[in-house]
Amino acid sequence: MGKNVKRIQLPRRFSIDEVPGLFDEIKGVQKDTPLEIDFRDMADFDSSSIAFFNYLKKNYPHLTFTNVQPELKKILSLFSIGKDTGDPSDSRVSMAERLQAVGGKVIKFEEILKGFLVLLADEISYTFQYLLKRRGVYPGEIFNQIYFMGYNSFPIVSVIVFLIGVTISITSAEQLRDFGADIYLADLVGFGMVRELVPLMTGIILAGKVGASITAEISSMKVLEEVDALKTMGLIPEKFLMVPRLIAISLVIPLLVVLADLIGIFGGVLVAYIVSGIPPDLFFREMFTVVGLSDFFIGLMKTLVFGWIVVISSGFKGFSVERGAVGVGIATTESVVLSISLIIASDCVFALILY
Amino acid sequence: MKEIVGVKNLHVGYGDYVVLKDLNFAINLEEITVIVGKSGCGKSTVLKSLIGLLPPISGEIFFRGEKMDYLSETSLQTLYKQIGVLYQNSALLNSLTLYENIALPIKMRHPDLPAAIEREMVNTRLSQVGLLENRDKFPAELSGGMKKRAALARAIILDPAIIFCDEPSSGLDPITAGGLDELMLNLKEFFGLTFVVVTHELRSIEKIADNVLVLDNGGLHYFGPYRDLFTLKDRFIDTFFLKDINDDYKRTKI
Numbered sequence A: 001m002g003k004n005v006k007r008i009q010l011p012r013r014f015s016i017d018e019v020p021g022l023f024d025e026i027k028g029v030q031k032d033t034p035l036e037i038d039f040r041d042m043a044d045f046d047s048s049s050i051a052f053f054n055y056l057k058k059n060y061p062h063l064t065f066t067n068v069q070p071e072l073k074k075i076l077s078l079f080s081i082g083k084d085t086g087d088p089s090d091s092r093v094s095m096a097e098r099l100q101a102v103g104g105k106v107i108k109f110e111e112i113l114k115g116f117l118v119l120l121a122d123e124i125s126y127t128f129q130y131l132l133k134r135r136g137v138y139p140g141e142i143f144n145q146i147y148f149m150g151y152n153s154f155p156i157v158s159v160i161v162f163l164i165g166v167t168i169s170i171t172s173a174e175q176l177r178d179f180g181a182d183i184y185l186a187d188l189v190g191f192g193m194v195r196e197l198v199p200l201m202t203g204i205i206l207a208g209k210v211g212a213s214i215t216a217e218i219s220s221m222k223v224l225e226e227v228d229a230l231k232t233m234g235l236i237p238e239k240f241l242m243v244p245r246l247i248a249i250s251l252v253i254p255l256l257v258v259l260a261d262l263i264g265i266f267g268g269v270l271v272a273y274i275v276s277g278i279p280p281d282l283f284f285r286e287m288f289t290v291v292g293l294s295d296f297f298i299g300l301m302k303t304l305v306f307g308w309i310v311v312i313s314s315g316f317k318g319f320s321v322e323r324g325a326v327g328v329g330i331a332t333t334e335s336v337v338l339s340i341s342l343i344i345a346s347d348c349v350f351a352l353i354l355y
Numbered sequence B: 001m002k003e004i005v006g007v008k009n010l011h012v013g014y015g016d017y018v019v020l021k022d023l024n025f026a027i028n029l030e031e032i033t034v035i036v037g038k039s040g041c042g043k044s045t046v047l048k049s050l051i052g053l054l055p056p057i058s059g060e061i062f063f064r065g066e067k068m069d070y071l072s073e074t075s076l077q078t079l080y081k082q083i084g085v086l087y088q089n090s091a092l093l094n095s096l097t098l099y100e101n102i103a104l105p106i107k108m109r110h111p112d113l114p115a116a117i118e119r120e121m122v123n124t125r126l127s128q129v130g131l132l133e134n135r136d137k138f139p140a141e142l143s144g145g146m147k148k149r150a151a152l153a154r155a156i157i158l159d160p161a162i163i164f165c166d167e168p169s170s171g172l173d174p175i176t177a178g179g180l181d182e183l184m185l186n187l188k189e190f191f192g193l194t195f196v197v198v199t200h201e202l203r204s205i206e207k208i209a210d211n212v213l214v215l216d217n218g219g220l221h222y223f224g225p226y227r228d229l230f231t232l233k234d235r236f237i238d239t240f241f242l243k244d245i246n247d248d249y250k251r252t253k254i
């Protein structure tokens, strides 16, 4: 017991400005030193001083408070937490965990693939069921979706494919001129647009415009219990929400592809005429020696596959949100990334199969 | 008194996280059972299990004597045909008008019903909840209380045998809340509907409750008739229902 008692006389005013000084003074004191805090002079205090007393209580087992007014005692008891809850977690360290807490569980790649394929299989069967029985989908919803998707994608797809048509023609025209092969610009633009660039660009734009909004809508419905409400009304949310979108995209894409093919090639014709002086009739005559109807259908089929990839990926991400508004934002960006990755991967598969 | 829902040794929660354990209770036809408990104690969680959305961790739920199978689509569909649910967030579809929201269950489940009959049914429910004038508005244009009332109208539109309500009157003024209580009592009395209601509103509990289910501390604290509640002299219950303002509270009040 030979230890010295450390006595501390609290000042008259002991509040947030005085706490750091005293804290520094006490920090050097060994934890097992008997500590005596004298409250006699203290008249003014605030919640930081109370936090300071609570800190002392937790850290110094041999602590005594002397000359405490009864009034203060009551206040101290009101401010005690009871159990020590430890340090709060550090957001910088656990950001990933937190994102997962709001955005759902940690999902492994195999699980994503499995979930995606299961949803795809379900959707194919729901779509056929609907086409046969005409039930389980809100009347008029398919038309709404066609309007919405068309409205969202036609203008932007037109502008982008036109610019791409112009860009590749300008870039290639120069190269071809060096070989005196100007006229082959028609083949290059026609074939490249119809088979490759129109499907790819359309798919990517659909991922950004249509897919993102599908995920945002479905995930917020999930968060706001609307998906649960559909279930307990005896409906299948994966059918009610997804089938109209799948049918709509399957109907919108053919129109979109025809439009995009025409506009993209028009960009090429324009450049060919202005830069290389190739008249349009010559351009088309040359183009049709290489580009046939089958190429148009291959391009269309690829775009349809990309469209389905977009809708299924977006729905998949939307339905897998657990809770919280933050989850909606995360799911939306993830759905765009997933759609674009799958589009490019399957484009590669198409290239391998078709050439 | 016939049992409609029976619960045996039920453990509910999310994944490995058990929210409530060892629940045993029964809900009888034509009675109003009120679920109370502190915020976060698991009221919505039990409700989710009772309506087939959250498979129990263990234990059993019987619906009209049949054991519920959460993996069987037919078992769930049988359940869904007989229940109505009023969600805590109202959960109206934002892309549809109020009228269309309430007509949705009819349109989807009975597409062959003549439109004129559908209109009658929907309008009746809309006026019962006092929303007839607002029927062409979208949910985003309604106040929280209006959405709650619309959601109740949707829940009862197909005359389910039992209706589950998660905080129907939170956020409502006393007069509107009183109107909802009145509506529930009438539906019970005249149409023989059964209700399970999660609520914190003491006035409402006093008015509508036949039975009370008190949840606390991860389990069932009390289940039985409302009228016996205060004969128990139970500290938690008395505090919860403000029958006894505890000492700490008195002291801090001065």
Ligand SMILES: Nc1ncnc2c1ncn2[C@@H]1O[C@H](COP(=O)(O)OP(=O)(O)OP(=O)(O)O)[C@@H](O)[C@H]1O
Binding pocket: A322, A323, B014, B017, B019, B037, B038, B039, B040, B041, B042, B043, B044, B045, B046
């Ligand atoms: N989807 C979920 N995943 C994991 N835990 C959840 C989930 N939903 C709720 N919980 C947790 O389960 C517990 C019970 O939540 P619940 O929503 O059932 O409470 P409640 O009694 O309805 O509360 P309130 O009165 O505030 O609505 C809480 O601790 C909550 O954090």
Ligand SMILES: [Mg+2]
Binding pocket: B043, B044, B045, B088, B166
């Ligand atoms: Mg709740």
